Amino acid sequence: PKVLQHGAHRVGKRTDVEMATWRGYGMGQFIHWGVYSLFGGELNGNYYNGAAEWIRSWKDMPNGVYDSAYKQFNPSSFDATQWAKMAKQMGVRYVTFTTKHHDGFCLWPSKYTDYTIANSPCKKDIVKQVVDAYTKEGIDVYLYFSIMDWHNPDWRYDLKTKEDSVAFERFKLFTKKQLTELLQQYPQTKGLWFDGTWDNSWKKSGAFTDTLEQYLKTLHPGLIIGSRFRADEFGNRHVDATGVLMGDYEQGWERKIPKTYADVHGNDWDCVMTIPENGWGYQKKWLGHWKTTNEILEMTAQCVSLGGNFVLNFGPKPDGTFRPEEVEIAKEAGEWMKINNAAIYNCEYAGWEKQDWGYYTKKTNENKVYMIVFNVPVSRSLKVKPSKNTLVDKAYLLTAPGKTLSLEKLDYDASFIQLPSAQYKQPFVIVLETKEGG
Numbered sequence: 001p002k003v004l005q006h007g008a009h010r011v012g013k014r015t016d017v018e019m020a021t022w023r024g025y026g027m028g029q030f031i032h033w034g035v036y037s038l039f040g041g042e043l044n045g046n047y048y049n050g051a052a053e054w055i056r057s058w059k060d061m062p063n064g065v066y067d068s069a070y071k072q073f074n075p076s077s078f079d080a081t082q083w084a085k086m087a088k089q090m091g092v093r094y095v096t097f098t099t100k101h102h103d104g105f106c107l108w109p110s111k112y113t114d115y116t117i118a119n120s121p122c123k124k125d126i127v128k129q130v131v132d133a134y135t136k137e138g139i140d141v142y143l144y145f146s147i148m149d150w151h152n153p154d155w156r157y158d159l160k161t162k163e164d165s166v167a168f169e170r171f172k173l174f175t176k177k178q179l180t181e182l183l184q185q186y187p188q189t190k191g192l193w194f195d196g197t198w199d200n201s202w203k204k205s206g207a208f209t210d211t212l213e214q215y216l217k218t219l220h221p222g223l224i225i226g227s228r229f230r231a232d233e234f235g236n237r238h239v240d241a242t243g244v245l246m247g248d249y250e251q252g253w254e255r256k257i258p259k260t261y262a263d264v265h266g267n268d269w270d271c272v273m274t275i276p277e278n279g280w281g282y283q284k285k286w287l288g289h290w291k292t293t294n295e296i297l298e299m300t301a302q303c304v305s306l307g308g309n310f311v312l313n314f315g316p317k318p319d320g321t322f323r324p325e326e327v328e329i330a331k332e333a334g335e336w337m338k339i340n341n342a343a344i345y346n347c348e349y350a351g352w353e354k355q356d357w358g359y360y361t362k363k364t365n366e367n368k369v370y371m372i373v374f375n376v377p378v379s380r381s382l383k384v385k386p387s388k389n390t391l392v393d394k395a396y397l398l399t400a401p402g403k404t405l406s407l408e409k410l411d412y413d414a415s416f417i418q419l420p421s422a423q424y425k426q427p428f429v430i431v432l433e434t435k436e437g438g
């Protein structure tokens, strides 16, 4: 087949230390905050039924109303240290923060547009305060950046005319300059999370996206960029024309989780998830179902058991505080993570046959497999079927290492772990010590 000029430049996972750190995070936090938060998905008592951060695109939203709203952005209770401490208590190990969403409003004082926080009543360099506060808490920071920019007159959805192409050349230069200033002003940044890259204008810019990604990685060695950024020279995104992933991890798992290990094709990946059914920016009314802490813990376990990370989104209110439901989830999840994080941090796909009771995880080069149990059967017998040439030597609750659980060998290469009678109201972890054999 034709050799691609602007397809993937690497087959397989990155093997450097920065990516190994990323791979082991387990749980992360996403934060969507900006001018859209002022509306909370509502205007004049009517609710936008899309994702709240897209409210500018609502037919009932006059552009002038949205585009002047930044003059009211004045988060009196914003305290990045409080945000970072809540995240630390929750147990997240990385955060992705919106520097500029599709509306084009910059939460840092960019030199390349007036549509920034510097010209709002707030004036603070929000991005700097978030980067500094989270870094101080030992949480790695990734910066979300939307390529699509509804505010910039040179943005184009497609390149149909000469004028389109001339304007979009200006837009690409503007984009490169903004990304350069983000990496130079916030050098603690570990990676860039790109969004708004699905339109034809960007898909027709494959060579530019390739050159830009290489420029950014030269500017900031070790930088991590997912598969949502680039297009190859044929307009393919995420996976190039030869079927190889472009980017350092698969970035397509938005509000969805792979079902099996085969679904991740041996790539690094993470899943980004909302607490309500949809909507990333603050929403005054959460429509439909919102996830409980146990659902969120199960999604975390499911992602880690399939070799990925789970990233939960929070949408701060216009005043800079979080909804009580979000604070409660962070607290409850943190209490569980504090006790059980051995089964989450630096863990990976164990390769054992999935059972109904929950998820397996393991650490590389450790003769242990973790069982994260969500569903105790009425028999209280948990079936365990190790991978080939592996035997279970001992089983015990992570919280009670001294009390061995009974292992009943079945007539094929499986065992039952008999749980003591108890009320199992919380997910819990069983440690299996393993050895070669069988």
Ligand SMILES: C#C[C@@H]1N[C@@H](C)[C@@H](O)[C@H]1O
Residues within 6 Å of the ligand: 032, 051, 053, 054, 195, 254, 272, 280
């Ligand atoms: C669609 C879309 C965007 N991608 C999510 C991560 C949010 O930013 C949403 O607005």
